[in-house]
Amino acid sequence: MTELLTFPAASATLLEPRLPQPKPSTSPSRPFVTLTFATSLDSSLSLAPGVRTRLSGPGSKAMTHYIRSRHAAILIGVSTLIADSPSLNCRITGAASQPRPIIIDPHLRWTPNPADKVLELARLGHGLAPFVLTGVEAQSLPAASVALLEQHGGKYIPLAATSSGPSGRMRFDWHVVFDVLFREGLLSVMVEGGGQIINSLLEPRFHALIDSIIVTIAPTWLGQGGVVVSPSGIRDSAGIPIPAARLSDVSWHPFGEDVVLCGKLHP
Numbered sequence: 001m002t003e004l005l006t007f008p009a010a011s012a013t014l015l016e017p018r019l020p021q022p023k024p025s026t027s028p029s030r031p032f033v034t035l036t037f038a039t040s041l042d043s044s045l046s047l048a049p050g051v052r053t054r055l056s057g058p059g060s061k062a063m064t065h066y067i068r069s070r071h072a073a074i075l076i077g078v079s080t081l082i083a084d085s086p087s088l089n090c091r092i093t094g095a096a097s098q099p100r101p102i103i104i105d106p107h108l109r110w111t112p113n114p115a116d117k118v119l120e121l122a123r124l125g126h127g128l129a130p131f132v133l134t135g136v137e138a139q140s141l142p143a144a145s146v147a148l149l150e151q152h153g154g155k156y157i158p159l160a161a162t163s164s165g166p167s168g169r170m171r172f173d174w175h176v177v178f179d180v181l182f183r184e185g186l187l188s189v190m191v192e193g194g195g196q197i198i199n200s201l202l203e204p205r206f207h208a209l210i211d212s213i214i215v216t217i218a219p220t221w222l223g224q225g226g227v228v229v230s231p232s233g234i235r236d237s238a239g240i241p242i243p244a245a246r247l248s249d250v251s252w253h254p255f256g257e258d259v260v261l262c263g264k265l266h267p
């Protein structure tokens with residue numbers, strides 16, 4: 001079995017105000033959403049699309065697993081699933097439960113296979129099988145994939161999508177995504193990427209859905225051609241460009257050679 005990571009209690013205390021509380025004081029109507037990723041100094045998540053790139057050092061990697069332990073679900077885009085073949089489980093000492101992996105796959109690009117790491121870990125009881133949010137209607141889902149996911153405890157969740165552009169690319173409204181996850185009983189969601197997921201969630205109309213942002217910054221430039229976090233530019237009513245988003249309530253925490261930036265998009 002993979003060795004478990006440890007995260008110091010003092011570091012956990014620093015992060016506490018940034019994390020969902022086990023017993024919130026008011027009853028929520030949507031999940032607590034944490035947006036988190038690791039970036040280079042040139043805002044890259046990876047060297048190129050489809051290339052798994054290690055950015056986090058050991059300390060911030062343990063932090064990511066600690067943050068996973070504090071969320072009911074971890075959400076990624078299908079390109080990250082295909083590129084990284086991730087475990088999507090929590091490998092930290094003391095974790096009380098495993099997070100539910102959520103895959104955003106509107107066009108059903110992922111064909112589940114028993115050899116996929118995420119399914120293998122579900123079989124071993126070291127993680128949960130994914131819920132796959134798709135724009136494909138229930139009656140059009142491939143029966144073998146439905147059966148395989150269900151055998152592992154996962155499932156497809158068909159969702160209304162809007163098509164855009166000549167390619168007919170389907171897009172979900174994040175309000176709809178988090179609403180459906182809330183109705184599944186998932187009260188906290190950690191969004192891990194990749195680039196398209198993060199850039200679309202950072203559109204101003206979705207800012208109110210994001211409760212916390214935790215970014216690991218690694219001391220490296222990946223160079224051009226990478227998957228970059230850079231949301232669409234916006235303009236004010238006079239047509240003057242303004243920042244797409246800015247954090248408030250900011251704190252910076254060194255973890256080994258990395259620095260972790262925490263903040264919020266709204267008061």
Ligand SMILES: NC(=O)c1ccc[n+]([C@@H]2O[C@H](COP(=O)([O-])OP(=O)(O)OC[C@H]3O[C@@H](n4cnc5c(N)ncnc54)[C@H](O)[C@@H]3O)[C@@H](O)[C@H]2O)c1
Binds near residue numbers: 053107170173197
């Ligand atoms: N450094 C990090 O923290 C980190 C985290 C995650 C992924 N990555 C890297 O990022 C790369 C993948 O990023 P990417 O941008 O190519 O892909 P992605 O993981 O963001 O997935 C893109 C796909 O997700 C779906 N999608 C995204 N937004 C959607 C929306 N609003 N509605 C419906 N569907 C939507 C679409 O199918 C789209 O093709 C990989 O190389 C991976 O290694 C790095």
Ligand SMILES: Nc1nc(=O)c(N)c(NC[C@H](O)[C@H](O)[C@H](O)COP(=O)(O)O)[nH]1
Binds near residue numbers: 037
């Ligand atoms: N925090 C972080 N630092 C990194 O250097 C890096 N490359 C990722 N990438 C996030 C992405 O979601 C990956 O797919 C998962 O980090 C895979 O991780 P696991 O196999 O589940 O441990 N995230």
